[in-house]
Amino acid sequence: MPDFILAIDQGTTGSTVALVDSQGQLCASVNIEFPQVFPKPGWVEHDPEAIWSSVEKALSRLLRKKLCKPSDIVAVGITNQRETSVLWDRRSGDTLHNAIVWQCRRTADFCDVLRQAGHEDTVKKRSGLVLDPYFSASKFRWLLREVPAAKRALKTGALAAGTIDSFLLWRLTGGEEHATDVSNAARTSLMNLKTLKWDEELCRLFEVPASILPEIRPSSGIFGHTRGVRGLPDGIPITGIAGDQQAALFGQACFTAGDAKCTFGTGSFIVMNTGGERLASKSGLLTTVAWQLDNKDPVYALEGGAFVCGAAVQWLRDGLGLIKRASDVESLASSVADHGGVEFVPALTGLGAPHWAADARGLITGLSRGSTGGHIARATLDAMALQNVDILTCMEADLGKRMRPLRVDGGAAANDLLMQSQADYLGRKLVRPRITETTVAGASYLAGLGVGLWRNSAEIKRIWQPEREFAVRVTAAGRRKRMESWQAAVRQTLQR
Numbered sequence: 001m002p003d004f005i006l007a008i009d010q011g012t013t014g015s016t017v018a019l020v021d022s023q024g025q026l027c028a029s030v031n032i033e034f035p036q037v038f039p040k041p042g043w044v045e046h047d048p049e050a051i052w053s054s055v056e057k058a059l060s061r062l063l064r065k066k067l068c069k070p071s072d073i074v075a076v077g078i079t080n081q082r083e084t085s086v087l088w089d090r091r092s093g094d095t096l097h098n099a100i101v102w103q104c105r106r107t108a109d110f111c112d113v114l115r116q117a118g119h120e121d122t123v124k125k126r127s128g129l130v131l132d133p134y135f136s137a138s139k140f141r142w143l144l145r146e147v148p149a150a151k152r153a154l155k156t157g158a159l160a161a162g163t164i165d166s167f168l169l170w171r172l173t174g175g176e177e178h179a180t181d182v183s184n185a186a187r188t189s190l191m192n193l194k195t196l197k198w199d200e201e202l203c204r205l206f207e208v209p210a211s212i213l214p215e216i217r218p219s220s221g222i223f224g225h226t227r228g229v230r231g232l233p234d235g236i237p238i239t240g241i242a243g244d245q246q247a248a249l250f251g252q253a254c255f256t257a258g259d260a261k262c263t264f265g266t267g268s269f270i271v272m273n274t275g276g277e278r279l280a281s282k283s284g285l286l287t288t289v290a291w292q293l294d295n296k297d298p299v300y301a302l303e304g305g306a307f308v309c310g311a312a313v314q315w316l317r318d319g320l321g322l323i324k325r326a327s328d329v330e331s332l333a334s335s336v337a338d339h340g341g342v343e344f345v346p347a348l349t350g351l352g353a354p355h356w357a358a359d360a361r362g363l364i365t366g367l368s369r370g371s372t373g374g375h376i377a378r379a380t381l382d383a384m385a386l387q388n389v390d391i392l393t394c395m396e397a398d399l400g401k402r403m404r405p406l407r408v409d410g411g412a413a414a415n416d417l418l419m420q421s422q423a424d425y426l427g428r429k430l431v432r433p434r435i436t437e438t439t440v441a442g443a444s445y446l447a448g449l450g451v452g453l454w455r456n457s458a459e460i461k462r463i464w465q466p467e468r469e470f471a472v473r474v475t476a477a478g479r480r481k482r483m484e485s486w487q488a489a490v491r492q493t494l495q496r
Helices: 048-064 108-116 120-127 136-146 148-156 164-172 200-206 244-251 310-318 326-333 373-399 416-426 438-451 457-461 476-495
Strands: 004-010 014-021 026-033 073-080 085-089 159-163 179-181 215-217 220-225 237-243 260-264 268-275 286-291 299-306 343-345 363-365 406-409 430-433 466-470
Touching (some): 004 438, 014 438, 026 048, 048 164, 073 164, 073 244, 085 136, 108 120, 108 136, 120 200, 136 148, 136 200, 148 159, 159 164, 164 220, 164 237, 179 220, 179 237, 244 260, 244 268, 244 438, 260 438, 268 286, 268 373, 326 416, 343 373, 343 476, 363 476, 373 416, 373 476
Parallel strands (some): 073 237, 179 215, 406 430
Antiparallel strands (some): 014 026, 085 159, 260 268, 286 299
């Protein structure tokens, strides 16, 4: 019986638990969704107990498939929605408030105050991030100021804070480990990119005591061991943790500087490996840590994210009722030849890179009497691709050269129409791998390295295989015309 790795991919709308074998192949996975909480317009929360319950349920259903004995699992890897912030009592283990999700914009006013006070350069220089409510620091500050139970736990020394990886590690180890990895810590606005430690000045600026934060560790290595997890024996080592986008970069075997991937999930996230160089963006992108193996030097990356990607399709389904299932969007969009002049800027939770407009809201333009649901669906898929073009254009400007073929993954990467549109509007070849669940793959590879199942990244690179390539089919003139229409709609959004 081969060895197996258990991968936990805790995402924005659901939790996936998967088994990966010693050849790096995905054997099975189970996904359990959990409720989204919207207390006010622009506010997004998750119940941490619902998240933990979804992980437990997914694990139970996976083990019931009996593909292996629990004792055959040699390591656990975790990947997670990144900036989402949660507080809990380290003595009782109880969570103290709903987690504030990365999409939440409630701290926009505070970020504006810091910006107006001239702190943006300090935050950017030390953390690599822009001043935006997207990141964890202002979320922690809000929780510390607004949650009475958090104030009491802070006074008694019982307060623990972290992103979702830290919360899961705490639960998986029975409360023995309060730690995170460098890739998640890099998304808080509290870690110094150079030292890879919590930055005293940033902690003071955001009023977050470093004492409540987890220990920062490399992405691969021993984080702890399972204890008291239903269905699993105690003592399984947890040996890999990375934020979902960095895990996807690792899972795509983007190990060389200049390699890049785009993950199409709830949002779309483009990450490019910059090697050992902390490349400061001049175009509104983020400098971040990709990963750190053992105690070796970290690998850095440039990143740009669009907050709404797959979430726009969910809105077509749940908000407008245009489709019954998210997968129906491709056939509806294919019912028309093109977008018919309709543009949809999906700023449903603000605009991310490169605009960073927290107050922007969604906009549909170009409607006529002849517009149909097909045109809106096509405009939605186009928007998912076009906002990525804006990011990748900035990325190439920062890099100073044309990018290599872009590797794609995530649920929406299975949509051939979207992938062809992405290649056409970007003007670059796209490569889709055989395993599109690359966040799971990345968490598994990091965990496998941490437990010695694979010796190095070269062995992992041999596992990665392409499934399909999408070549560019439109002319440069056609691409320019499409981009001009899109950018005019974005300008309208920003001017509102």
